[in-house]
Amino acid sequence: MGDPHDRPGMYFTGATRRLAEEGLFVEPSGAVTIAGLPKLVASGRVDRDESDPGQIVTLGEGGTPLLRSERLARLCGVRELWIKSDATGNPTGSLKDRSITVSATKAREFGYSILSCDSTGNKASSAAAYAARAGLRCVVFCPQETPLPKLVQAVFFGAELVRVRGHYSEINAMYRRLIRSGRVKWYDCGTDNPFRYEGKKTYAYEIAQELGWKVPDRVLHPAAGGMSLVKTWKGFNELERLGWIDRVPRMTAVQAQECAPIVEAWARGDREARGIEKRPTVASALGVADPGLLGTRALETIRASGGAAVGVTDEEILLATRRLAQEGLFVEPSGAVTIAGLPKLVASGRVDREESVVCVVTGSGFKDFERIAPMVRIPERVISGYEEMLAVAATIPAGARDEPCGRRAPMG
Ligand SMILES: Cc1ncc(COP(=O)(O)O)c(C=O)c1O
Structure with a gap:
């Protein structure tokens, strides 16, 4: 059968899936390094080295522009x-990462195996990612009408997604009741989790x-x-x-x-x-x-x-x-x-x-x-060949679009 990574389809699927298991949402072209690394190690071109996973469950959040x-x-x-x-x-x-990192770290520290939350979408995909990274299972409860990309992200990271009828505050009331009932042994990283607050305040430090x-x-x-x-x-x-x-x-x-x-x-x-x-x-x-x-x-x-x-x-x-x-x-x-x-x-x-x-x-x-x-219109026309490209180029007006704008803050 040979190495499954030698088959193009499997090659990409394998790497993107492995990255998702780490809580990273990466398109196939961006995942080729992970696909290539085992081959480099196997061929002796890269040394086998143990990396220390550390205690903090992080994906490199915060420090945003x-x-x-x-x-x-x-x-x-x-x-x-x-x-x-x-x-x-x-x-x-989304913003959720700067707080979920703290609660996922605490979940692992306290010995939980399941991270859970209710969410309008962003918290769910963040919790799913950090749970994946921490090697925890994840359960998320979202309103039925939550935008699909957020749900896809959560499920791709391996979360158990539960879609619930009703608006978020109704779901929140039921979810808190479930957590407080003591019938589940999950680590709740929802709005009641005090450690998340410590992550949120880092906005102030960074600004x-x-x-x-x-x-x-x-x-x-x-x-x-x-x-x-x-x-x-x-x-x-x-x-x-x-x-x-x-x-x-x-x-x-x-x-x-x-x-x-x-x-x-x-x-x-x-x-x-x-x-x-x-x-x-x-x-x-x-x-x-x-x-x-x-x-x-x-x-x-x-x-x-x-x-x-x-x-x-x-x-x-x-x-x-x-x-x-x-x-x-x-x-x-x-x-x-x-x-x-x-x-x-x-x-x-x-x-x-x-x-x-x-x-x-x-x-x-x-x-x-x-x-x-x-909100945008994608052109239906598809051109072929250099001549058509040249003809299109001739129709593009010259000149700048607008004045240049921003700059990044200097670090204090
Ligand atoms: C995109 C986005 N912005 C802002 C917030 C604000 O959240 P809160 O006011 O609950 O901290 C949320 C919460 O879900 C969000 O998803």
Whole structure:
């Protein structure tokens, strides 16, 4: 039969699957190194060497780019705008990786064999990846309408996917009941897991460090349950107490208008977040109709920091994904809401034009591909031969598309 890696189909399938077992989502062309390595070792060209897996379950998350954009600053109406891109800088393509790394590490440390969560999609694919990496099994519960790419990722990483009827908050209530019932011995990396908070606060460390320990006036974060906003604030407060920074930014939540319990509570001046009737939105990952106690914490964070909360329409969200694409950033609608929210806050006078603002963008465009694909037209015509190529080239207008824009923050 020979070496299965010698057969082209098996060659790629084997390597991509092995990478998926490690929690890495890689296309066949990108996986050839893993396919080639055993051959190099077998032929003696590469030394056999044991690598130390270490104790931390990591896929190289965090340390994501902080990018300045003059163009978006102008469009949004502020003096200085930075994009913190967890959408393009994390291993599974979303913010969840910076917190799931901590809970997967703890799951292994505590001797669990199964990692579990409920999720609007991104947490599920992240948990599945880190479970794979840690050698744990994984169970995820997602709403029926979760975007397919997130489900595919989770299943490809080997998770047991359970699709559940109903909206996320209903599923969350049932899932928490299951975990608390003691009928399953799973390590829950959902919203109740305190170790995940420690991962979330690293946003603050990275932003402060990359800006040379000069704190921006404001940080905007997409809010579902509100955990990211609250824990980013915690990170900034810790830095201030340690004397690394001399002030903390105003924390501002952005939600899809169709599902905005935190925004609505804040507008009413309420101290507690209440559950609302959820309507469908393009920002499916933010579809948390009842944020519970975390929502109340988010309100406290907004109030204590002098921040704000704003809701954005589906149309505004999709326009924001296009604006980010003009910066070279491929961001899913849920992850792009901050860029939709900022101009509204400026127009209403809640954000001063002189402010320096960090907008966090949180999920890759690949994560909600079906939502983005209809926004472009792929040409039907397929050319052949050099002459046709030349003819097409002659129709392309000359000249620059737009002025150049951004730069990356210097490390402080
Ligand atoms: C893309 C994206 N952005 C932001 C969030 C915000 O999450 P939270 O407010 O619950 O921390 C989520 C949560 O699922 C998400 O998937």
